[in-house]
Amino acid sequence: MTKVVENTNQAVRDIPDGATVMIGGFGGSGAPIELIHSLIDRFIETGSPKNLTVVNNNAGNGQVGLAAMIREGMVSKLICSFPRSVDPVVFNEAYEAGSIELELVPQGTLAERIRAAGAGIPAFYTPTGFGTELAQGKTSAEFEGRSYVQERWLKADYALIKAELSDSYGNLTYRKAARNFNPVMCMAAEKSIVQISKIVEAGEIDPETIVTPGIFVSNLVEVPAPVQEEDLMRAKEVYP
Amino acid sequence: MNFEKLNNMQIAWRAAQDIQDGAYVNLGIGIPELCARFQPKGREAIFHTENGILGFGDAPKAGEEDWDLINAGKKAITLNPGASFFHHADSFAMVRGGHLDMAILGAFQVAQNGDLANWRLGKKGVPAVGGAMDLVHGAKQVVVITDHIAKDGSPKLVEHCTYPLTGIGCITRIYTSLAVIDISDKKFVLQEKLPSISLDELQSLTGAELHFEGAPDDLKAPKLGH
Numbered sequence: 001m002t003k004v005v006e007n008t009n010q011a012v013r014d015i016p017d018g019a020t021v022m023i024g025g026f027g028g029s030g031a032p033i034e035l036i037h038s039l040i041d042r043f044i045e046t047g048s049p050k051n052l053t054v055v056n057n058n059a060g061n062g063q064v065g066l067a068a069m070i071r072e073g074m075v076s077k078l079i080c081s082f083p084r085s086v087d088p089v090v091f092n093e094a095y096e097a098g099s100i101e102l103e104l105v106p107q108g109t110l111a112e113r114i115r116a117a118g119a120g121i122p123a124f125y126t127p128t129g130f131g132t133e134l135a136q137g138k139t140s141a142e143f144e145g146r147s148y149v150q151e152r153w154l155k156a157d158y159a160l161i162k163a164e165l166s167d168s169y170g171n172l173t174y175r176k177a178a179r180n181f182n183p184v185m186c187m188a189a190e191k192s193i194v195q196i197s198k199i200v201e202a203g204e205i206d207p208e209t210i211v212t213p214g215i216f217v218s219n220l221v222e223v224p225a226p227v228q229e230e231d232l233m234r235a236k237e238v239y240p
Numbered sequence: 241m242n243f244e245k246l247n248n249m250q251i252a253w254r255a256a257q258d259i260q261d262g263a264y265v266n267l268g269i270g271i272p273e274l275c276a277r278f279q280p281k282g283r284e285a286i287f288h289t290e291n292g293i294l295g296f297g298d299a300p301k302a303g304e305e306d307w308d309l310i311n312a313g314k315k316a317i318t319l320n321p322g323a324s325f326f327h328h329a330d331s332f333a334m335v336r337g338g339h340l341d342m343a344i345l346g347a348f349q350v351a352q353n354g355d356l357a358n359w360r361l362g363k364k365g366v367p368a369v370g371g372a373m374d375l376v377h378g379a380k381q382v383v384v385i386t387d388h389i390a391k392d393g394s395p396k397l398v399e400h401c402t403y404p405l406t407g408i409g410c411i412t413r414i415y416t417s418l419a420v421i422d423i424s425d426k427k428f429v430l431q432e433k434l435p436s437i438s439l440d441e442l443q444s445l446t447g448a449e450l451h452f453e454g455a456p457d458d459l460k461a462p463k464l465g466h
Contacts, residue, residue, distance in 0.1 A: 026291040026328070027314040028307055057328075082370040085314075095366050104367050107290060108332030108374030115329040126336060127377040131408035134369065176308040176325060177292050183327040211327070230307040 003170045003220045004199060008038035011193045011221040015039065015049045015158050022055040022114065022159040022185040023066060027085065028229025030178035032162035032195045033065050035221070037239055039160075043074050044240065051076045055114070055156060057107065057181060059083030059091035063238040065229050070094050079154065081107035087233065106134060111184060113154035118187025118216070123152050159189030162226065163212070166196040167203070170217030171210045179211065186216040195223045243437045245417040250461035251385050253278040255344055255415040258383075259285045263341040264294070264334075266375055268358075269313040272344040272385055286322075288340060290371040292331045295323030312371065335371070335378035343379035345372065347386045347414075349401040352448040353426040354411045356384065357403035369406075376407030388416035388445055395447030397421065397428060418442060420459055427451045432459040 005011045012035055015021060025031030043049060054075050059082075060067025067090040069075055078100055083091050094100040105113065106128045116124055125148035129135040139150040161182045164175040172194065174182060186192040199222045232239075246254070252274035259265055259275065261283040267273050276287055276298075286295050289311045296311060297320040305316035326334075334340060349357040359372045376382050390396050397414065414421045419442060420432035430450045433442055435458045443450050 027310065029291065029310050029314075030308070082368045083366050084368040088366070092366055102366075104369055106369050106373040107328075107371040108336055108378075111328035111332050112336075128336060128374045130377075132373060132405045134373065174325075176306065177289075177310060178308040179325055179327050180291050181328045184329045228307045230305075 002168050005219050005221050008034045008221050012039045017049050018051045019157040020053040022156040024161045024182035024185050026057050026180040030162050030180045031229050032160045033227050034223045035160045035195050036065050050074050053077040055079045061085035062087045062233045064232045068239045077101040079103040081110050114184045114188045117153035117155040156189040159185040159192040161194040164197050166199050170214030172212040183212045186212050191218040193219045195221050249464040251415050253461050255385050266343045268345040292326050295320045335374050340379040342381045343375045347384040348403050349398050350411050351401045352428050354409040354423045355401050356406045356411050357401040358406050360404045372406050376410040382410050383413040385415045388418040398447035430456045432457045434459050
């Protein structure tokens, strides 16, 4: 059994038009830039995938990664908590032009909606957002004298994930705070595609240290020295 | 009106004096981050950042940044001994589960009933909320540090918030450039004020009635540059 695919192009080739795609990362930390860029390559070559709904904490930065996806017109809807960055011009222009829909979700609610989807929990209650415009139209209820908002699970067709180390079963570890949304997104997507700095033999990762068990991982692709979005930003790179 | 006021570092210093030893604390992006520098000697707080770290330390030297070690403001940080990593759902379980002792946040407006507005100024522009709405309901104590008045001279401490709310009834204490004010029973209760400002002057710069439990103490902070 192996989940390993040859390269990042092959890893993203099945994502169809209209798919909901979760993309890991918090800003550039944990963002699977190589997978995103392969998806952009495919779109430029074939015109597909388009009309994507993307779930990410942010809305891209500069002219690389998620921002480049938005600039190329692949994304029709973004579900995120903080669409602001050092260089937010791509998202801002698309938003002002009305070419992208924004669903703004408080960050903890976003994480929990994703986790709930992965755990098969269709709805939950949280105090976050109660009494604010982000809870308008949502069911609320009182528990032990306090008011809570009902939030629904957030599922995806695909997740694009960055991790540090994996064995061939897809047991993952992450690098420092690049972990962020990646583990819960692995759980919530029908298919999770993971770029890995290094793939090792089964048995080489201490089971005590595994963060995401392979059951949540569909495909693996080795990207030995992944770029950091922050470095690309500072070099003012434009992709493609 | 001509009066002294505390600068941002001094407000952060004053707030930091109330962070208890061993407390788990989240500092909002911007001015609240400064509080970490002013922990009183002998006390050690453990700082939480939403993107999955407990126990982070100072910024690294220029050129030594690791972009997988950042805070919620996406600035490079370092780790203190005893730090830990966790994923986003666990990070917000710490917040929403009431495990944090204190959150120190910025504000556009705070109302006398404890409502906070700190995420959006109006309908214009791109809205962005981040973790603000989670933090106001998560920590055991949620406090604000802010200038006493806005740049246009209007009060930031008000009867009712006019900007979109971040949370209702969530703030218990406000550290401003002029005063320390508690919120109790839906009222502003003055605890400390700068000796150089009169009560009448302070009231005129505050958008709702100030109440007292005895005479307020003097608000003091050492000289600190920007």
